[in-house]
Amino acid sequence: HWPIIGYSDDLAAAKSQQCLEFYKTHYAPNNATIVVVGDVSADKIFSLIEKAYGHLPAVELEKTVPPAEPAQTAEKTKTIPLNIAVEKLLMGYHTTNLKNADVPALILAQNILGGGKSSRLYRKLVDGGIATEVGIEIAESKDPGLSVIAVNMQKGKSAKEALKIIDQELATLIKKSIPAEELFRAISQYKLSLFHSQLSPHSKARYLGFYETVAGDFEFGVKLVNQLREVKSSQVQKAVKKYFKS
Numbered sequence: 001h002w003p004i005i006g007y008s009d010d011l012a013a014a015k016s017q018q019c020l021e022f023y024k025t026h027y028a029p030n031n032a033t034i035v036v037v038g039d040v041s042a043d044k045i046f047s048l049i050e051k052a053y054g055h056l057p058a059v060e061l062e063k064t065v066p067p068a069e070p071a072q073t074a075e076k077t078k079t080i081p082l083n084i085a086v087e088k089l090l091m092g093y094h095t096t097n098l099k100n101a102d103v104p105a106l107i108l109a110q111n112i113l114g115g116g117k118s119s120r121l122y123r124k125l126v127d128g129g130i131a132t133e134v135g136i137e138i139a140e141s142k143d144p145g146l147s148v149i150a151v152n153m154q155k156g157k158s159a160k161e162a163l164k165i166i167d168q169e170l171a172t173l174i175k176k177s178i179p180a181e182e183l184f185r186a187i188s189q190y191k192l193s194l195f196h197s198q199l200s201p202h203s204k205a206r207y208l209g210f211y212e213t214v215a216g217d218f219e220f221g222v223k224l225v226n227q228l229r230e231v232k233s234s235q236v237q238k239a240v241k242k243y244f245k246s
Contacts, residue, residue: 028059035209035218037201066143069094072245086132089151089159091166095243098140098215104227105239106147110138111186112178112236113169114149115193118185120173121149124165130157142214147243174241178233187228194225 005011034053036045072094096102114121114136125131133152139145151162198204212218 025059025062028061029053029056030058031061033209033213035205035212037204037208069144086155087153087157087159089149089153089162091149091163092146093148093244094144095139095147096144097142098220102235102239102242103138103140104224104231105235106138106243107190107224108183108186108228108231109173109236109240109244110136110147111189112173112182115186115189118189120169121166124169125151125162128165130154130161130165134162140214170240170244174237178236180233183231183233183236190228191225194221 006014034049095106111119113119114134116122117126121134121136125134131151131153133150135150136147137150138147149166151159151166153159153162198207207221208218211220217223
C-alpha cells in the first residue's frame with residue numbers, strides 16, 4: 001500500500017548516498033528484462049545487448065517476501081469530502097495473484113460486470129441514469145492485490161444508490177447460472193480490449209515484458225487468453241463468491 005516511488009516526505013528526506021546505494025543494490029543485468037519487438041536481426045540485437053550490458057557485473061539480490069495482508073473480516077468504509085460536482089464510489093476487494101487458477105474466472109467476471117456497454121453494471125448504472133461511468137479492474141500482480149470497482153455518479157445521484165445495485169448484481173451473479181452467450185461475449189470483450197491495446201510496438205513490448213517479469217513467462221498472457229475458453233459458469237460464480245464479499 002505504499003507508492004512505488006515513495007511519499008514526498010520520503011523523497012525529501014533521502015540523501016544522495018542512499019539513492020546511490022539503492023541503485024547499486026537493485027539496478028543490475030540480473031534484475032532487468034530487455035524486450036525487443038519488430039523486424040530485427042536476433043544476432044545483431046544480442047550483439048548490441050552484450051556490448052551495452054555485458055561488462056556490468058551481476059549483484060546478489062535480496063529475496064524479500066512481503067507480509068500477508070490480514071484477513072478482511074468486515075466491511076470498511078471511508079467518506080472523503082472533496083470539492084467535486086458529483087459523488088464517486090470506489091470499492092476494493094482482496095483478490096489473488098496473477099498465477100492463481102481463479103484468475104481466468106475473475107477476468108470473465110470483470111467483463112460480465114463491467115466490460116463495455118453490454119455489461120451488467122453499465123446497463124444498470126449508466127443506462128439506468130444513475131452513473132456516467134463504471135469500470136472494474138482485476139489486479140494482475142505477483143502478490144495478492146485488490147480488485148476495484150469505480151463509479152462516477154450522475155449529478156444528484158448518491159454513491160449509496162450505486163452500492164446497493166452493485167451488491168444486488170453480485171448476488172445475482174452468484175445465484176444464477178450465466179448464459180453461454182454472455183460468457184462468449186465476455187471472452188470476446190476481453191480479447192477485443194487486448195487487441196486494441198497492442199497496436200504499437202511499444203505496447204507489445206510492455207505486454208511481453210510485464211508477463212515475463214510478473215509471471216516469469218512472456219507467453220503467459222497468451223496462455224491466459226486461451227484458458228478463458230475453458231471457464232464454466234460455475235467457476236465464475238465460485239470466484240465471485242470467494243473474492244467479492246459484501
